[in-house]
Amino acid sequence: xxxxxxxxxxxxxxxxxxxxxxxxxxxxxxxxxxxxxxxxxxxxxxxxxxxxxxxxxxxxxxxxxxxxxxxxxxxxxxxxxxxxxxxxxxxxxxxxxxxxxxxxxxxxxxxxxxxxxxxxxxxxxxxxxxxxxxxxxxxxxxxxxxxxxxxxxxxxxxxxxxxxxxxxxxxxxxxxxxxxxxxxxxxxxxxxxxxxxxxxxxxxxxxxxxxxxxxxxxxxxxxxxxxxxxxxxxxxxxxxxxxxxxxxxxxxxxxxxxxxxxxxxxx
Amino acid sequence: xxxxxxxxxxxxxxxxxxxxxxxxxxxxxxxxxxxxxxxxxxxxxxxxxxxxxxxxxxxxxxxxxxxxxxxxxxxxxxxxxxxxxxxxxxxxxxxxxxxxxxxxxxxxxxxxxxxxxxxxxxxxxxxxxxxxxxxxxxxxxxxxxxxxxxxxxxxxxxxxxxxxxxxxxxxxxxxxxxxxxxxxxxxxxxxxxxxxxxxxxxxxxxxxxxxxxxxxxxxxxxxxxxxxxxxxxxxxxxxxxxxxxxxxxxxxxxxxxxxxxxxxxxxxxx
Numbered sequence: 001x002x003x004x005x006x007x008x009x010x011x012x013x014x015x016x017x018x019x020x021x022x023x024x025x026x027x028x029x030x031x032x033x034x035x036x037x038x039x040x041x042x043x044x045x046x047x048x049x050x051x052x053x054x055x056x057x058x059x060x061x062x063x064x065x066x067x068x069x070x071x072x073x074x075x076x077x078x079x080x081x082x083x084x085x086x087x088x089x090x091x092x093x094x095x096x097x098x099x100x101x102x103x104x105x106x107x108x109x110x111x112x113x114x115x116x117x118x119x120x121x122x123x124x125x126x127x128x129x130x131x132x133x134x135x136x137x138x139x140x141x142x143x144x145x146x147x148x149x150x151x152x153x154x155x156x157x158x159x160x161x162x163x164x165x166x167x168x169x170x171x172x173x174x175x176x177x178x179x180x181x182x183x184x185x186x187x188x189x190x191x192x193x194x195x196x197x198x199x200x201x202x203x204x205x206x207x208x209x210x211x212x213x214x215x216x217x218x219x220x221x222x223x224x225x226x227x228x229x230x231x232x233x234x235x236x237x238x239x240x241x242x243x244x245x246x247x248x249x250x251x252x253x254x255x256x257x258x259x260x261x262x263x264x265x266x267x
Numbered sequence: 268x269x270x271x272x273x274x275x276x277x278x279x280x281x282x283x284x285x286x287x288x289x290x291x292x293x294x295x296x297x298x299x300x301x302x303x304x305x306x307x308x309x310x311x312x313x314x315x316x317x318x319x320x321x322x323x324x325x326x327x328x329x330x331x332x333x334x335x336x337x338x339x340x341x342x343x344x345x346x347x348x349x350x351x352x353x354x355x356x357x358x359x360x361x362x363x364x365x366x367x368x369x370x371x372x373x374x375x376x377x378x379x380x381x382x383x384x385x386x387x388x389x390x391x392x393x394x395x396x397x398x399x400x401x402x403x404x405x406x407x408x409x410x411x412x413x414x415x416x417x418x419x420x421x422x423x424x425x426x427x428x429x430x431x432x433x434x435x436x437x438x439x440x441x442x443x444x445x446x447x448x449x450x451x452x453x454x455x456x457x458x459x460x461x462x463x464x465x466x467x468x469x470x471x472x473x474x475x476x477x478x479x480x481x482x483x484x485x486x487x488x489x490x491x492x493x494x495x496x497x498x499x500x501x502x503x504x505x506x507x508x509x510x511x512x513x514x515x516x517x518x519x520x521x522x523x524x525x526x527x528x529x530x531x532x533x534x535x536x537x
Contacts (some may be wrong), residue, residue, distance in 0.1 A: 161326055162356030164344060166370035176369065180360045229358065257360045259403035 017047045045226040067239065069212040073129050074243070077136025078194055082186060086142045089117035089148025090174070090182055099149075106145070114138040118207045127209055136200025137208035143193045144186055151185030152178055187254045194247050198240060213239070269338030270299035271425050271457030272323050272348075277332035279318050294483040296332070298476055303422075303455035307468035309520065310478030311527025316461045317353070318484075320427050323459060324350050336425070347460045348425040349418035353433060356414060358400045363413045364389060364398030370421045388416040392446065408439040412446075419450065426451075426458045433462070444471060444500040454499060465520070469512055470500040477520050480527035488519040 009140060024040045025048075031037050057063035092099040092106075104200075116136050125131040155177060163177050205214025213236050220228030277296040283289045292315035300306045310316050321327035322334055325345040334341045336348075342526055357366045368385040371377070376384075389398050392412040402410055411431060418426065431441045448471060451458060462468050468475045477488035494508060502508055 156355070158352050158354045158356045159358055161416075162350070162352055162417075163369070163373075164326070165324060165348070165350040165423065167346065167373040168369075169373070172373050176373070177358065180358070184360060210279070257362075257401040257403070 004216045020044070020049045042224075042226065043228045049227040050231045050234060053228045054235060057231070058215070063213075063216075063235065066211055066213050066216055067235070069129060070198075070201050070214065070239070073132040073136060073204070074197045076129070076133045077200050078140055078197035080133065081137040081140025081197065082144045084137065085144025086148050086182065086186060088141075089145045090152060090178060092145075093149045093152025093182070094174070094178065106142075108205075110146075115203055118204055119239070121204070122208050132201045132204030132209065132212070135204040136197040139196040140193045143189050143196060147185040147189040148182040151182040155181045158254065170258060175183065179255045184255065184258070187251055190246060190247050191250050194243060197242070198243060202236060269335070271304070271337060272459060273299040273335045274319070275299040275333045275335065277319070277322055277329045278321065279327065280330045291483045292481060293485065295485045298486050298489070299405055300425075300457050300459055302337075302457055304474065304475045305336045305451060305458040305460065305472045307462055307472040308476045308477060308478060309459045309462055309465055309516075310469045310484065311480045311520075311524045312463055313531060314478050314481040314527055315484040316463075316478060316524075316537075317429050320350070320429050320459060320461055323425075324348055324427055326350075334414070345425070346388060347423055348427050349421060351414055351418050351426070351428045351431040355402070355410065357410055357417070359402050362399050362401055363394060363405065363409075366413055367398075367404070367416045367418065367420055374421075384420060388420045389413075391450070392416045408435055408443065411435065411443060415443075415447070417448075422454075426456050426460075428458065428460045430462050432467075433464070440467075441501045448496075448498060448500070449470070453487035464514060465513060466504060467500075469479070469494075469509060469516070470498060470503050475516060477516060477523070480523045480530065487523065488516065490516050 024038045024044045024046050026041050031039075034040065054063075092102065114135070117138060118131070121131040121134040125134055155204065160177055163173055168176060201212065202214040205212035206218050209215045209218075213232055217229050217232035217236075220226075220232060274296045278291065278294045280289050280291045296319060308316055308319065322329050323341075323345065325341055325343055325348075336345055345348065358369065361369065364382070364385045367388055368381040371381040374473065386395070386398060389395055392415055394409060394412055394416070397405065397409065402413070405413065414431070432443050435443060444467065458472075460468070460471060465475075470490050475488075475490045475492060476486050477490070478484050479487045490512065492512060494503060494506065494512075
């Protein structure tokens, strides 16, 4: 059962684009939904033109600046959100009083759709990268916070007592037991939180900015240029895949102490 | 000379849970473990053996009574005791070596010095070359060895062991018991060894204390084990003196075990 799947996966992708092109290219098929032969291309775009748009972006290099801005926002949102979530999770996890006091606020803020904060951040931080970073941070923070909080709560009491008996003082417990346990939960939420940072960046750009891939999409949409909109989406998707791959690599390095499904060696 | 560990009229009562009555786990416990003595404490399941050990470790404050360590009343964590838990106590995110050296690190001994001593102890418990494995990559017996090295590297004068080998299979278990005896005889420490297995208790110890069934557990028997050392835990079980001792102690325990069993059954039924 060790067959390589990627040729089939690539073939499927090619088939989707070919079918898309056949169905939307004006004049290729007799019109069967709309009277106007250009209508399908107007709504759904044509893959060939999308790839031409992407090619143009990369050929003249305009895309790199926008990709860089989006990446910058994503990374900053992830880092700031993770650090804040880690600190807050550790604090509330270790302090039952604070946790009881803040519980309703945390629940309320998590339940609130945070995208509506984007206009406020725009007013506070301007049209530059920081309003997007702020939006990403609000998304990342809660994922990390809940994971770390859980991580602190679920530290095995035996491991804790064992560390105490080995001579760990309070501060050392924090550093040697709570922090590693909490960060392991943080790392296991890495895929979700990086994804959320990315969402925050792109949505922020889309709602108002002067650069970034979200901005490109928004501009093209304003001109009813559906091909460029799809081109932007394709670039974003590819970018997200690369990001996810990088996260997967990092995760494997950082969590190598965790038991995998069948890698346990009994000797 | 004062005893290494001495319980004086120790009682532990746990606060009521959700309307139920308060539960007295142990009561009127007075017993002493001499310096360099290996004492096993046996008793029926759920009789509060671990409670006593937690008191000796300073993890649990007794409701009344005094615990003395080398003559001094214990306040806070017992810094002169090593504790080997029944359940997994290793830090899963640290390699075997890092787990063994954790106690040194807590005491400010780090770097090459800790590493060297850690490797030495890994070798002594038969795990040379396994230092970079994480706990999940080790078998149950190997994890117990790491826990043993983790405790012994700090050279505590008192060892508290809570059914440390109960999760192991029989062969691994007698191997570990022999290794424990060997390590102990090289550097005699005072040991409080909790177990529910009478054979294990007799084959390892200088003295066996029998506890009554809970609640309000207290010692009801104290048997010196005058078997020659060094011992092999598998072979000593066949010696006639061992069998005679086993008989005597078992007789004193039997009623309590049945009582404990009946209580557990009632609790399940009710």
